[in-house]
Amino acid sequence: MQKSKEVFYKICFDSLLEGICIANHEGRIVMNNSAVEELFGYEKGELTGKEITQLIPEAQRKIHLEYFQNFIKHPRKYKKGKGREFLGLHKNGQVLDLEIGLNYFRHEGKFYAKALISEISIRKRKELRIKEKNKNLELVVEEREDQLIGLVSELELSNRKLKEEIKERVFAEQRAKLAFEKEKELNILQTKFISLASHEFKTPLSGIMTSASLIQKYNEVQSNPRIAKHTNTIKSLVGQLNNILDDFLFLENSERKGYPMHLSRFRLSDLINKLVEDATALLKEGQNIKISPFDPSTELQHDRKVIDIIIRNVLFNAIKYSSRNSTVSIKICTQNDLKLVIEDQGIGIPNEAKEYIFDRFYRAKNALPIQGTGIGLNIVKRHLQRINGSIDVESEEKIGTKVSIDLPLSIED
Numbered sequence: 001m002q003k004s005k006e007v008f009y010k011i012c013f014d015s016l017l018e019g020i021c022i023a024n025h026e027g028r029i030v031m032n033n034s035a036v037e038e039l040f041g042y043e044k045g046e047l048t049g050k051e052i053t054q055l056i057p058e059a060q061r062k063i064h065l066e067y068f069q070n071f072i073k074h075p076r077k078y079k080k081g082k083g084r085e086f087l088g089l090h091k092n093g094q095v096l097d098l099e100i101g102l103n104y105f106r107h108e109g110k111f112y113a114k115a116l117i118s119e120i121s122i123r124k125r126k127e128l129r130i131k132e133k134n135k136n137l138e139l140v141v142e143e144r145e146d147q148l149i150g151l152v153s154e155l156e157l158s159n160r161k162l163k164e165e166i167k168e169r170v171f172a173e174q175r176a177k178l179a180f181e182k183e184k185e186l187n188i189l190q191t192k193f194i195s196l197a198s199h200e201f202k203t204p205l206s207g208i209m210t211s212a213s214l215i216q217k218y219n220e221v222q223s224n225p226r227i228a229k230h231t232n233t234i235k236s237l238v239g240q241l242n243n244i245l246d247d248f249l250f251l252e253n254s255e256r257k258g259y260p261m262h263l264s265r266f267r268l269s270d271l272i273n274k275l276v277e278d279a280t281a282l283l284k285e286g287q288n289i290k291i292s293p294f295d296p297s298t299e300l301q302h303d304r305k306v307i308d309i310i311i312r313n314v315l316f317n318a319i320k321y322s323s324r325n326s327t328v329s330i331k332i333c334t335q336n337d338l339k340l341v342i343e344d345q346g347i348g349i350p351n352e353a354k355e356y357i358f359d360r361f362y363r364a365k366n367a368l369p370i371q372g373t374g375i376g377l378n379i380v381k382r383h384l385q386r387i388n389g390s391i392d393v394e395s396e397e398k399i400g401t402k403v404s405i406d407l408p409l410s411i412e413d
């Protein structure tokens with residue numbers, strides 16, 4: 001009976017998956033189960049009587065011995081799974097990762113140490129792999145963090161730059177606004193001054209004109225062609241001056257209260273003849289005006305003064321900006337509307353000046369030696385805008401200029 005009980009215990013002992021190793025106070029193995037032999041690669045019963053240090057790698061044996069002696073002096077229980085890990089030595093020299101639970105007991109007055117051993121190499125390897133993965137992950141996170149920090153600082157920098165840019169733009173806008181306001185003020189002052197001066201000039205000029213007309217009536221003058229020629233020149237020049245003053249006054253008036261229209265029906269040919277007659281006085285030696293034939297019965301319904309100003313300015317410019325022995329040609333077409341083309345062989349307009357010639361007081365560099373005010377085309381454009389007309393300028397420096405005007409034959413009040 002006692003025997004079968006022993007066998008039963010032995011079977012239980014051996015069938016445990018964990019290794020159980022019992023050593024005496026000298027550190028010699030007195031009993032172990034099959035799991036220990038399997039773990040360390042020994043034959044059945046081979047370990048009995050062997051020192052437990054045999055199961056420990058050479059390098060750890062000294063520490064292990066000290067530990068064992070200390071355990072005998074101060075024995076206590078060490079449960080497994082509380083981080084009691086150590087290295088074991090397989091019979092074939094392979095180092096094993098082990099976990100140990102330590103306990104002791106006394107039998108017949110003798111001290112015995114009991115160790116529960118399990119292999120944790122697989123777990124250890126897994127842990128190691130996880131650790132490595134974690135490390136890699138940390139590295140990646142660190143790298144990303146660095147990238148992120150770089151990105152954030154880049155963003156902050158561009159944000160700062162953007163803010164500065166916006167600030168500068170706001171400043172520039174304010175400066176431009178201020179400059180624009182100042183220019184506007186200056187423009188108003190300029191126009192006011194010009195109109196005041198023009199008014200003052202008008203009275204003495206009309207006096208000169210009257211006197212010149214009166215002189216022409218004297219008998220002596222009529223019999224002396226030279227005096228008659230000079231009085232005519234005076235009258236023509238005073239007329240020109242008057243036109244300039246009218247332009248100035250028109251500018252101020254149109255800006256202040258608009259220009260009132262005085263519509264009437266008149267023959268286009270009458271207007272053209274009058275303009276050509278006035279222009280003839282301005283012709284230089286050998287210069288001539290060539291008008292292509294047009295329907296003489298064409299009538300316009302417009303403010304005659306306005307149409308006069310438009311054509312006069314363009315025609316007089318053509319004469320003024322071309323030299324002796326050149327031709328100024330006028331082509332008129334009156335089919336659906338009035339198309340008028342005035343072409344000269346004069347100094348032309350430099351390319352860089354073309355976009356400015358309708359600006360008030362603008363004069364191209366090559367025009368500066370020739371007398372002018374720079375307001376004629378500005379007035380022409382304003383008038384044309386009011387009567388739904390248009391103007392187009394084609395020009396080549398030193399070759400000539402072609403101005404095309406388009407306007408309706410009649411407008412309503």
Ligand code: ADP
Pocket residue numbers: 313317318321344346347348349357358362363364365366367371372373374375376377378401
């Ligand atoms: P201006 O009194 O100077 O003639 P305008 O307003 O009539 O003023 O013309 C503006 C500018 O356009 C002139 O100063 C000149 O530079 C240019 N221009 C106008 N017409 C002609 C032309 N037929 N030939 C050459 N340049 C011209």
